[in-house]
Amino acid sequence: MAAISVRAVSHSFGLPGKQNRIAALKNVSFDVAPGEFVTILGPSGCGKSTLLNMVGGLLSPSEGAVQVDGTPVLQPLPERIAYVFQESTLFPWYTVEENFAILLRCRDVPRSEWRTRTLAALTSVGMQDFAGHYPKQLSVGMRQRINLARGIASDTDILLMDEPFAALDEQSRMVLGEDLSALLGRTGKTILFVTHSLAEAVFLSDRILVLSARPGRVKATVAVNEPHPRPPDFMLTSDFSELRNQCYALLRDEIRLAMAEAVA
Amino acid sequence: MTETSRLWPCAIQGLIAAGGLLLWFVVTQSGEVSPLFLPAPDAVVNAWVALVRSDEFWPAVGVTLTTIAAAYILAAVAGLLTGWLITRSPLLTRAFEPLVSGIFAIPITLFFPLFILLFGIGQESKLAYGAVYGFFPVALNTIAGFAHVDRRLVDAARCMGLSRFGLFRHVLLPAASPVIFTGLRVGFFICFASVLGGEAIASAAGIGHNIALSAELFEPARMYAWIVCVVAAALVLTALVSTIERRFRDS
Ligand SMILES: Nc1ncnc2c1ncn2[C@@H]1O[C@H](COP(=O)(O)OP(=O)(O)OP(=O)(O)O)[C@@H](O)[C@H]1O
Ligand SMILES: [Mg+2]
Numbered sequence: 001m002a003a004i005s006v007r008a009v010s011h012s013f014g015l016p017g018k019q020n021r022i023a024a025l026k027n028v029s030f031d032v033a034p035g036e037f038v039t040i041l042g043p044s045g046c047g048k049s050t051l052l053n054m055v056g057g058l059l060s061p062s063e064g065a066v067q068v069d070g071t072p073v074l075q076p077l078p079e080r081i082a083y084v085f086q087e088s089t090l091f092p093w094y095t096v097e098e099n100f101a102i103l104l105r106c107r108d109v110p111r112s113e114w115r116t117r118t119l120a121a122l123t124s125v126g127m128q129d130f131a132g133h134y135p136k137q138l139s140v141g142m143r144q145r146i147n148l149a150r151g152i153a154s155d156t157d158i159l160l161m162d163e164p165f166a167a168l169d170e171q172s173r174m175v176l177g178e179d180l181s182a183l184l185g186r187t188g189k190t191i192l193f194v195t196h197s198l199a200e201a202v203f204l205s206d207r208i209l210v211l212s213a214r215p216g217r218v219k220a221t222v223a224v225n226e227p228h229p230r231p232p233d234f235m236l237t238s239d240f241s242e243l244r245n246q247c248y249a250l251l252r253d254e255i256r257l258a259m260a261e262a263v264a
Numbered sequence: 265m266t267e268t269s270r271l272w273p274c275a276i277q278g279l280i281a282a283g284g285l286l287l288w289f290v291v292t293q294s295g296e297v298s299p300l301f302l303p304a305p306d307a308v309v310n311a312w313v314a315l316v317r318s319d320e321f322w323p324a325v326g327v328t329l330t331t332i333a334a335a336y337i338l339a340a341v342a343g344l345l346t347g348w349l350i351t352r353s354p355l356l357t358r359a360f361e362p363l364v365s366g367i368f369a370i371p372i373t374l375f376f377p378l379f380i381l382l383f384g385i386g387q388e389s390k391l392a393y394g395a396v397y398g399f400f401p402v403a404l405n406t407i408a409g410f411a412h413v414d415r416r417l418v419d420a421a422r423c424m425g426l427s428r429f430g431l432f433r434h435v436l437l438p439a440a441s442p443v444i445f446t447g448l449r450v451g452f453f454i455c456f457a458s459v460l461g462g463e464a465i466a467s468a469a470g471i472g473h474n475i476a477l478s479a480e481l482f483e484p485a486r487m488y489a490w491i492v493c494v495v496a497a498a499l500v501l502t503a504l505v506s507t508i509e510r511r512f513r514d515s
Binding site: 053056057058075076078079081082083085087089091093094102103105106107154 | 416417419420421422423424425426430434435438439
């Protein structure tokens, strides 16, 4: 059974018939198998975050249905799905460590393990020295790393990640991407990932869904047949650049379309 | 800011206070202003000492402070509760937010005679008047605080599986509390001012009543002595409120 199943989903924002009604997604269907890493690639504003919000149970589609483990998603499923948002959603009134405590309490982790679990998660993104800091004392990139670590610390089978590396420099992205690939090889999590980086998409994914300009449709699916964990050298292979170019070719027309529409 | 620069605001405040006193002294010494409007500082000091020693001082202070406290507790509890309940529904929020702020824009002082008619000349009318006036800023800020919590933080909390109470305790309350505190502070000083003002307009007891009475009896030194007490109380209460606020914010 598919871990995530998106069936003929369309979504529009705004009231029907109103001028500001926006069709964000149009007839999107795909499945994500358990343990699979699927990346959604598409021009800005094509409905990627909207799609993730639906899988996360924060938004119900205007048409179609989303299922997780064969059950329709009607609300967030904290036991099954962790969601790393596009922007950091650390609670600004709590320190980094307190932010983790809120999560670990929800996950029924015994209090005695909170500190070790928090430090382990922070160490995995190189932020172990900042447990006592408040989010506003950190840079945007640091906050995003911690946000990512918090998502992984949820320890759910399914992870939704909306551009988790967007605010990071290219080198940090690469390093964290390698770590993520290693984690995936180890834990077999199901991941639905959104990125704008072609290299990141090819390096991490088992399958890449290329969406069209708004309203988003699945324009093409690109499979990456390379086992996890992937060594950094994978990026130097001809397979890698070929897949990357393939994605770019699929995307560039859509990006032009999206930009033309934005100007018009 | 360095340690030393924190002293400057205090120095400036002290200078202004000293300047004001000096001006008071010079003006009264010059004889240009009738002592009926502004008695000399030493006359006020003497009147103040006599006032504090008199039998009527503490009862009047007690009556006023009790009325303010009761009015404020009513205003705060009702305001917080109303604000919270209204923001449980986006529809109610949209319906009531402009309504509450609209009513608050009306000078409620205009209805003071109505309070006297309804509750009599006793302290009850001042209590009700202060409570109604103080209610609005508390309710308004409670609505604003709870209605404008960052949607993404609420979503993130729901995705983590926070319970309804957890959401309130860890997300809604901390997000809304700075705005709510502002409402509570403004509400407090409105209660303070409206009870004293109400007493001065129509009352049989309390500090405000004594201030008005002293003026009517042509005892300006005594009136100013009472005003000095009110100013002192306001200063103490301001300091108290900001201490409580800081305590709460730190925890
Ligand atoms: N709450 C909302 N109300 C109205 N319109 C919305 C809302 N959220 C998104 N949209 C519209 O839906 C479209 C898709 O938005 P979405 O955030 O899913 O895009 P995205 O693909 O994630 O873009 P980006 O790559 O820039 O993050 C956009 O055109 C946006 O204007
Ligand atoms: Mg997005």
